[in-house]
Amino acid sequence: MNQSALSLLLTRASCGLLQAPAPDGEILEHILQAGLRAPDHGHLQPFQFLLAEGEGLNRLGTLLAESAKADGAADDVIERAAQLPLRAPLVITVVAKVTPHNKVPEFEQHLSAGCAVMAMQMAAQAQGFGGIWRSGPLMYSRRLHELLGLNERDQIVGFLYLGTPATSLRIPSFANSADFVRRI
Template identity: 65%
Template sequence: MDALTLLLQRQSVGQLSSPAPQGEVLQRILQAGLRAPDHGALHPWLFLIAEGEGRARLGNMLAEVATERNESAESVLKARQAPLRAPMVITVVAKAVAHPKVPLFEQQLSAGCAVMAMQMAAQAQGFGGIWRSGPLMFERSLHRALQLAEQDQIVGFLYLGTPSVDLRREPYADLAAHVRSL
């Protein structure tokens, strides 16, 4: 699949099963993330891979944070089970640093670009993925549980695996509604 076709057919897949990417396939996915735009060559990323029991550990961390937030029992259970929806979850963290020319926000955008690049690399190699977020990714107690620094920010959870549903191609958005000339 050529690069333009890949981009034009980008699609999130929320129903994923085993196998997850492994070996050289996973290495290429991670390398694609490291090629994200990176003003100042700061490499403001950290990829935390959870598979196997690591997904349950991540789920327990999310449930603990949901409990701390006084969320409902249903929400706590949903948080605990969330990482089990795919055989692999990569927590993508912006490891932003103070820099005179590269604002923190730009470094966080760079980490977001890494998520997209990894999802595209997975799709190019026959796997599926979905970029998930939510309020728990902003909770400092989760950051502490993941041993992140104070300035670090989770930008998303990339769920990866083999699509377990037939993909339905969504129609393109109306360009006229999103584009205008100056």
């Protein structure tokens, strides 16, 4: 049994307080490769990873604010949207790149991209970095999808914020699996 892999899975924790440095080079490549190993029915590779770091964080913030404005958000929400990417030194927008397929429905392709987010977060944690998978109403904004050059069928499945933890990770307490299991 691979105890270190099991330990990683059992101690998975999100970290919302992130600072520089962000993963880069070979470490970032490992994170991206982990995402590409997500379960993928039909070998469609239904994902795309949009990386924002440095000035790209400000560009992403501008796109988020413009999308919030186009979607009719209040002024304070628009202002906050512009600042969202600045909470980490690296933000990966993970997109389900949907391909019409007679055996692989869109939903499965969305799930595959979601698995990629989890795999990348775990790969970051395994290499000493922290991360948090964020969502929110802007990930459903068709205006944001347009601004990012995505197709009509594509769907953002999350924003993966990565960096160095600015605080110690709080490992969630174990839940009683019996509360979530029903044998059939």
